[in-house]
Amino acid sequence: MPVKRPRLDQLEMRGNFIQRHIGPNPQQTREMLAELGLQDLEDIVQRVIPANILNHEPLKLTGTISERAVIKYLRNMRERNKVLVSMIGMGYNDTIMPAVIKRNVLENPGWYTAYTPYQAEVGQGRLEALLNFQQMIIDLTGMDIANASLLDEATAVAEAMTMSRRLAKSLSNKVLIDQDCHPQTIAVVKTRAGSLGYEVIVADPFDHLEQYEFFALILQYPGSSGAVRDLSEVTNIAHRKSALVTVAADLLSLVLLKPPAAFGADIAVGSAQRFGVPMGYGGPHAAFFATRDEFKRSMPGRLIGVSKDSHGQIALRMALQTREQHIRRDKATSNICTSQVLLAVIASFYAVYHGAEGLRLIAGRVHRYAQILAAGLASSGHQVLSRCYFDTLQVRVPNRARRIAAQAEEAGINLRIVDADTLGFSLDESTTREHLKALWQVFALPIAELPDIGALDATLNECIPDALLRDDAILQNPVFSLYHSETEMMRYMRKLARRDIALDRAMIPLGSCTMKLNAATEMQAISFYEFAAMHPFVPLYQAQGYQQLFAELEDMLCDLTGFDAFSLQPNAGSQGEYTGLLVIRKYHQVNGQGQRTICLIPASAHGTNPASATLAGLTVVVVACDDHGNVSAEDLRAKAMAYQDTLAALMITYPSTHGVYEQAFREICDIVHQYGGQVYMDGANFNALVGISRPGRIGADVAHLNLHKTFSIPHGGGGPGVGPIGVGAHLAPFLPDHPVIEGVNPAKGEHGTVGTVSAAPWGSASILTISWAYIAMMGATGLRRATLAAIMNANYIARRLAPHYPILYADANGWVAHECIIDCRQFKKTANVTVEDIAKRLIDYGFHAPTVSFPVPDTLMIEPTESENKTEIDRFCAALIAIRQEIQEIENNFADSHNNVLHNAPHTHRLLLEEWTLPYSRQKAFFPDSHQHDDKYWPPVGRIDNVYGDRNVMCSCPTDWAEPLGGSPE
Structure with a gap:
């Protein structure tokens, strides 16, 4: 019998990125759908998603682009950026990232795919x-x-x-x-x-x-x-x-x-x-x-603080979280949710690698070059205005600033034009002698008459008085003196990385935080020199590649959301919330409704919502939720009516914070609009709408998107994040602008904008390449399929766990959206087990815990994302089911209610060194399932004492990590 030959389109699909990104393969998808009583992924649309929010207009997105084609496209895009030597300064300077840090941190998923270390034992x-x-x-x-x-x-x-x-x-x-x-x-x-x-x-x-x-x-x-x-x-x-x-x-x-x-x-x-x-x-x-x-x-x-674990050893945690x-x-x-963890980690490793002496050499060289440049300019008759400076100086050039800056640009150097008569120079770690010579030539010094750098150096007098120079020691902790060779540094970074659970080890099933795959192809462009090395205040004609990136990404986001305009400036989801509310306030003020300062926020909302509203100068009024976790339309109407003259906005997360599609979303928007308010949609869960619904077409006036969630920018251990906002046409004129770069908001009108919300004109610009690549490779078909796969995975988990844990919220037909909440509250009464005990026991199974006690105390919010396949999801479900059996052993008095595997979790390697006195086996403690045998994650510390850490706040490096804190545990 002849072998059936595959069709060409099947052969071409072999390397399709959609199949790489979405975890369940066709066979697994069929099995999971069968478990849910469905025939096809598209059945989810009719069963789960309200019909009145569905988008029936085709997306304008092109078909999928292959991974190789995306890299080629981005390479062409980067070539449109003209990267010169930057001496603009103004808070941005060129620097040299040590290759050992670039390779082992920036480009290492063990670092960039990690989550905020709320579960400190695995962080x-x-x-x-x-x-x-x-x-x-x-x-x-x-x-x-x-x-x-x-x-x-x-x-x-x-x-x-x-x-x-x-x-x-x-x-x-x-x-x-x-x-x-x-x-x-x-x-x-x-x-x-x-x-x-x-x-x-x-x-x-x-x-x-x-x-x-x-x-x-x-x-x-x-x-x-x-x-x-x-x-x-x-x-x-x-x-x-x-x-x-x-x-x-x-x-x-x-x-x-x-x-x-x-x-x-x-x-x-x-x-x-x-x-x-x-x-x-x-x-x-x-x-x-x-x-x-x-x-x-x-x-x-x-704030990172030092505490102790259950063995009395030093352990770290986030302190003062209240x-x-x-x-x-x-x-x-503050309303800050993400910070910039990955970048802070890089900066800290930079200091560790160079140490105090290395940093003195770098800083001293930069300062000396600045003095030499100034001396050379002064010796040729130019008026150097700066007298006491570190790396930045200004020179007076009457009526010639722009002309000389243009000549410097021809020589490959960007200068700062302070005004028509003044130029600024900021030197940095990358400055060379050749740069100084090039600048002197720009200032009309013939090559034969260029100052001798060595001679100038020998005759320089320090321009900073002794009273302003540092006279104390810095970086004296041993960590800054131990890792100066590349071998030592490489091993130190590996040692730290293996202490954590990131996506390179296991799924991170965090509800509300969407820890999906951050594909390697998406990440490549951040290392491209033409994207990485550009100063944010260069003339726009030098940044045409970036401008193309922004224009195309904004078009993609407008297409997916139904909004008319986007601002990419907010550099975190919380900043997007704040900016969106400012835009709403500005809109009301321009329309003579400045008294509208009431912001309605559901009781279930993420904490950034009320915090952002307060920062925006609004007064928060809480709207109740019903027994099913939905916004109470009745309470909303009553409060909208009560505040009809002062209502500014409603902030609503959709799908809801409780992980369901509220049937009344359009009705809720209509109520708010009826009483003069605007609808702000928190787009934290937009990954459950992509390709299915357009917020801008179903009632939302403004929404922020978490690109670090929905569009695959990695979480980075707590940042970077990007939170751009989309708005309707009536709000577009008020989007942010910038004092240095013109044209950031092309729709800016006569009434002005909300101002500037981030330091850079387009926020965290370099990582926008990640989301562009993700959307390009997924295309309209892939994005819709990802949304449906995420919903399928979440419902599959809910179906598997329902016999063992109550599923707290679901719609009238028992469906959840892209995440589900399991209720653990009853276990405190039946077995003296808390949700924290379950979270810590999951570490013994090799998993990061789901979101703990949000949005409901003593619950676990689980989100598998579309990137996890059935095998990993089944492993996770099996772990939770096994833990439920361990709880039942306590309920049935087969295990002690105080001394058991849950209360003692996580179990560290230190227990191997001690006499075994626990009332259960080592096998049960360390290897609760067979998956642990080949690739065991050993938690580096036992359960951390949070109370001790907050009562004894210590936020600097211990001098001796091996020294126990506070003696033996009680």
């Missing part, structure tokens, strides 16, 4: 790297405590302003910001202050500061002009006025300069970008935030 590697970051910031700023990163320098300054308002005793409502701050920082501060009702004064704080009243003083150090000034007197004046002082500092300069704490600063912020992180046309980069110990409970962002938005909601210190 000890990331936590140690972040603790190193905090130690680095503490050392360089001189402050008592630092957090584990924020989004960018400008928003960090804005966070410092709001923290100052919470803590300052001044009765003033004004913020004074140094006119020598970076312009993007001033713009972001004005936006944030405007929504909160603060007045911003931009002035020279060194000129009669006594005449002003303010609650916060914000200084740049060194200034945007490069000036290094003594901050002691202005700080003293501010303190006499009961104000707090924030210093936005350049991190590399602090290796040589007197730190902010030495001047009496209360808060120090800045960017860690130049510690090995490429400029990337604006991001992503890790900001830092440091302050006094007495202010730690008011500090925004995540400050965070998901707990305190509208009373939170």
Whole structure:
């Protein structure tokens, strides 16, 4: 019998990316559908999704593009970027990422696919790297405590302003910001202050500061002009006025300069970008935030602290989590959800690799080159305005700034045009002698007359007075002196990575957080030099590749959502929420409805929603949910009617935070519109709508999308994130703009925009290539199939677990959306087992726990995503079913209710070194199923004592990691 030959289209499908991305193969899909009583994936549309939200218009997206074609396309796109040597400065500098860090962290899924370490026992590697970051910031700023990163320098300054308002005793409502701050920082501060009702004064704080009243003083150090000034007197004046002082500092300069704490600063912020992180046309980069110990409970962002585990050994965790938005909601210190963990990790490894001496050499070389450049220009008759500087100087060139800048561009160098008469130069780690010579030639020095660099170096006098130079030691913790060879560094990074559970080890079934595949092909372009090395403030004609990327990605997102315009500037989902609400406020104000300041938010909403509304200057009113977890249309109507004259917006997550498609979504939108409000849709769960429904066509006026969830940008251990917002045409004129780059919002109208919300014009631009590649390779067909596969996987899990755990929410026919919630509340009564016990026991099975106690306390929210196949999903379900049997053993008195595998989980290798006294076998403890035999994940620490960590807040590196904390466990 002849062998049946496959058709050509079948052969071409062999390498189809859709099949690579979506986990279940055709056979597994048929089996899972059969379990659900379905014949085809498309049956899900009729069974699960409300008919009145379905999209019946075909998408404009092209067909799928192969992986090879995508890389070729992106290579052509990158060639349209013209990357010159950047001396623009303004908070962005070229840097050199050590290859050992690039290969082993930036390009290693063990680092970039990890989740925020809420389950600290399986995040000890990331936590140690972040603790190193905090130690680095503490050392360089001189402050008592630092957090584990924020989004960018400008928003960090804005966070410092709001923290100052919470803590300052001044009765003033004004913020004074140094006119020598970076312009993007001033713009972001004005936006944030405007929504909160603060007045911003931009002035020279060194000129009669006594005449002003303010609650916060914000200084740049060194200034945007490069000036290094003594901050002691202005700080003293501010303190006499009961104000707090924030210093936005350049991190590399602090290796040589007197730190902010030495001047009496209360808060120090800045960017860690130049510690090995490429400029990337604006991001992503890790900001830092440091302050006094007495202010730690008011500090925004995540804080890594030292605690102890069940063996009394040192263990790390996120400390003081009660400050965070998901707990305190509208009373939170900030609305920040993601930070910039992956970038903070890179910056910390940069410091570990170079150590104190290496950083001194780098900083010293940069500073010396700046002095040599200035001396050469001065010797040829040019007026150097800068007198005391680190790496940035300004030169007066009357009426010739643009012409000389153009000549420098022809020589391959971008300069900063300060004004028609002044040019700025910022040198960095990548500056060479050839760059100095090229600049001197641009300033009309003949080659034969170029200054001798060696001779200038020998005759230079230090331009920074001794009183402003650092005289204390930095980076003295052993971690900064142990790993300076590549061999040592490689092994240290591997040691930390293997302590964690990331997607390269097992599925991470986190509801609401969508830990899907971050395909290698999608990630490649972030390492392309023409994308990575570009300064965000270059002229637009040098960034045509990026402009093409933005235009095409915005078109893709508009097509998928039904919105008319997008802003890519918000660099986190929380920033997208904040920006979207600002756009709504601006719309009302322009229409003479400025009194509309009430924001209705369901009780089930993620904590960023009320926190963002408060930051946007809105008043939160909570809307009740019914017994099925849906927004109560009755309560919504009553409250919309009660606030009909002041209603600004409703924030609603769809599908709901409870993991179901609410049937009344369109009715809810109609109610809000009837009473004059706008509908803000939180797009955290948009991955359950892609290719199925368009929010902009079913009632939403604005929505943010989490590109780090729905569109495959990796979570990175807690960041980077991107949260662009889509809006209807009536809101497009108010989308953000930027003070440095024109044309960020082409729809900008006569009434202006909401201002600037992030430091860079297009936010975290370099990682947008990931989402572009994902959409291009999936196409309309693949995106729809991914959505349906995610829904199938979630319902399959719900069906398998339902006999063992109650499924908390489902629709009238028993279907869930892309995630499901299992109820664990009864086990506390029946077996003295908490949801935390279940989460920790899952570690023994090799899994990261699902989302714990959100949105309902004592539950687990499970989201498998479309990327996980049936084999992995069955393994996970089997683990939860086995744990349910372990609970039943306690319920049936076959196991002790206090000393059992759940209470003692996770079981670490340390127990192997001790006499076995537990009332169950080692096999049960360490190898509860056969999957553990070949690739056992050994948790590096036992269960962490959270109470101890919060009572004994320690957020710097221990000098001896082996030393037990607080003696033996009780």
